Amino acid sequence: MTDPLRLVLAGGGHSQVEVLRQFAMRPQAGVSLTLITRDALAPYSGMLPGFIAGHYAYDECHVDVRALARMAGARICHAEVEGLDLAGKTVLCAGRPAIRFDLLSLNIGSRPAIGEVPGARAYAWPAKPVDGFIRRWQALLAEIEARPRAHRIVVVGAGAGGVELALAMQHRLSRVSEEIRVALVSGSADILPSHSPRVRARVERVLKGRGIEIYRTETAAEVTPKSVRCASGLELAYDTLVWTTQAAPAPWLRESGLAVDEGGFVRVNECLQSMSHPFVFAAGDVASLAENPRPKSGVFAVREGPYLARNLRNAAAGRPLEVFHPQKRHLSLISTGDRGAIASRGGWSAQGAWVWRWKDRIDRKWMERYRYFVPAMGEAAMPEGEMPCAGCGAKLGHEILERALARLQSVRRGDVIIGLDAPDDAAVVELPAGKLAVHSVDFFPPLVDDAYLAGRIAAVHGLSDLYAMGATPHTALAMVTLPRGGAGEAEDGLSELLAGALSVLMPEHAALVGGHTLEGDAPLFGLSVNGWIDRESLLTRRRAAPGDRLVLTKPIGIGAIFAADMRGLAQNDWLADAIAVMTQSNAAAARILFAHGAAGCTDVTGFGLAGHLLRVLRQAGLGAAIELARVPMIPGALVASAAGICSSLYLANASAAKEIAASPDVLAGATYPLLFDPQTAGGFIAAVAPERLEECLGELRAAGYVQAAEIGKVCSEEAGQPRVVIR
Secondary structure, eight states: OOOOEEEEEEOOOHHHHHHHHHHHHSOOTTEEEEEEESOSEEEOGGGHHHHHHTSSOTGGGEEEHHHHHHHTTOEEEEOOEEEEETTTTEEEETTSOOEEOSEEEEOOOOEEOOTTSTTHHHHOEESOSHHHHHHHHHHHHHHHHHSOOOEEEEEEOOSHHHHHHHHHHHHHHHTTOTTEEEEEEOSSSSSSTTSOHHHHHHHHHHHHHTTOEEEOSOOEEEEOSSEEEETTSOEEEOSEEEEOOSEEOOTHHHHTTOOBOTTSOEEEOTTSBBSSOTTEEEOGGGEEESSSOOOSOHHHHHHHHHHHHHHHHHHHHTOOOOOOOOOSSOOEEEEOSSSOEEEEETTEEEEEHHHHHHHHHHHHHHHHTTTSOOOOOOOOOOOTTOOOOOGGGGBOOHHHHHHHHHTOOOOOOTTEEESTTSOOSSOEEOOOTTEEEEEEEEEEOOSSSOHHHHHHHHHHHHHHHHHHHTOEEEEEEEEEEEESOOHHHHHHHHHHHHHHHHHHHGGGTOEEEEEEEEEESSOEEEEEEEEEEEHHHHHSOOOOOTTOEEEEOSOBOHHHHHHHHHTTOOOHHHHHHHHHHHTSOSHHHHHHHHHTTOEEEEEOOTTHHHHHHHHHHHHHTEEEEEOGGGSOBOHHHHHHHHTTOOOTTHHHHGGGGGGEEEOHHHHHSSSGGGGGOOOSSOOEEEEEOGGGHHHHHHHHHHTTOTTOEEEEEEEEOOTTSOSEEEO
8 A cells, every 4th residue: 555645744833723624624635644732722822812811711712633633634743843854854752753754834833032031931931832821820810819919910022912911911810909010021112013103002001091011122131030130220020020022933943954034933935835845834933934024923824824734735746836925914903901902904003892892703713613613524445456454464564563663762681582683483581580470461442642642551551460460570562453554654653652662661671572563444552561570579468458548549530531532522631631640650659559568459440440449359358448539530530420421331340339338429429430430551559557658648649649549448348248338
């Protein structure tokens, strides 16, 4: 099968979301899409001031890039770009393997030039990236709402972005505290230097009426923890410092080899194509139009989106490109924080609540394009006469395997006699004297779209069986089924899955020594893991006893969250929380638990917390009392459970309820069903002696298991009574 052309979209900015929308509505044969993005939600800059002012909810002003990418059939890589290898046509990403491309589109935005002023990076809030600014703003807002007090905000930069944020923050905080003071620092004699005198006069009247101070021709020279020192000698005290100065590009762009302008932005022609590398396109703030330079504004990124989408299609198909003609004059709608706005276009301007309503309609209409549309659905038909082979005919070709493995770095161990260094029919390892071998195997369809994360989750899940036994991981074999496609796609998918797995194996000095790969209808991935344990350690381990406290190391609820995701109902922060739980290794937790004499340790996975706990209790002839309110749960899982959403395995797991007693109130709540929720790469539950409990929990939390908790205690088994009581 011919490899599709690899089109990689780096960044989920305003232009790139339109590319995804276009491909979702009309897929292009022979093109494979990959999206690289740090965040699953992309903020719309036009609505940010309204969000800060309290007029929009968070979801109203964010595009769900992850959902859009799924509709477009794009592979998603949750990563931050940190460089390019243009000769090798790869995108370099932080903390994960490089991503190959044939065509690359950059829409990674810009950030305020904050690093040029000493102290600014340490103490100021840059307005971009927006997600970081929003997190800080929400924390400040909650703090002042809880304890109203005097607070002074200084905004450095008096362009449209600085003015809008100053007005929005003043409007929102003044509703909470009467002692909010805001100051605006302009490096020139005027605020809004790119706008007409009439617009500047309107804005200045608004600023004056709202009590916002303006400092003109002042250049920040140094930032201390509590003040901004200007070149003139003026010193401005602040409680919060916001930085909205001239946009700066990612530093790695200059080093990439791409042609850049004097500011370091990618120089593109009228077709949004790199002036130096025609297989690279760029749009939005990161791009600089060589013939028609324009200010960094979301307006241009939005207008470039359709042209970028068409030109990427044209480039992929070898067709002529379209010319993008930017407006000589564009409409700016500057919000004033209080559901008012000022319109600016050339020398014309207008002001009032009606301008806000106009802006609101424009912004909401743009957002609706990415929220409400039905993409083209259906599966691509296999060419007539071509039938997929079964048996060994379904294996991946050896060249694909060799190339994928060559891109990886695995642990080299002296006791691996035959492994990936010199592959043979089977791996051969040397058995350590006096050790018992421990083996386990698990594989499943990936829960996440990102192959690297899927590989990491599978490795965390697989190794947990060894850790729960107190064993030390030694080697692993991979089991992979990849969707049918071209050799290049298979190579990329395999290398990313294995790289994710190796990110967990290597810190434990466990070697990947081989495996088996197939092509199939759906992806599957897992590991056969092997480790060693001292015979004496296994035989002399303490047994759980009545009075022991039950410790759970990770929150539960993963199954419910991904069941909600399959229905399109999961929020992105739920998924982010679940992924953080699943990608956290259980290695340190096992070491801490066993160091504190833990008994009956088991990992909480497919059978849910109740199922795995009951299995341990049955073997030991014990019972337990559980305090349901103490069981840590992922917040999104509670919402999903309250809505009646549960995993397909829930009903089978819930059969364990016959050994559990609970009051009607407990049974009717949303938390009880989560005891039977299947977990992927969940944590451990173990019995710890009461005198060791506090020290054990303290060490677990210090090691990063911040929600580790005592959830109940071990009891004696009573004949005829339920084995577990839930309170």
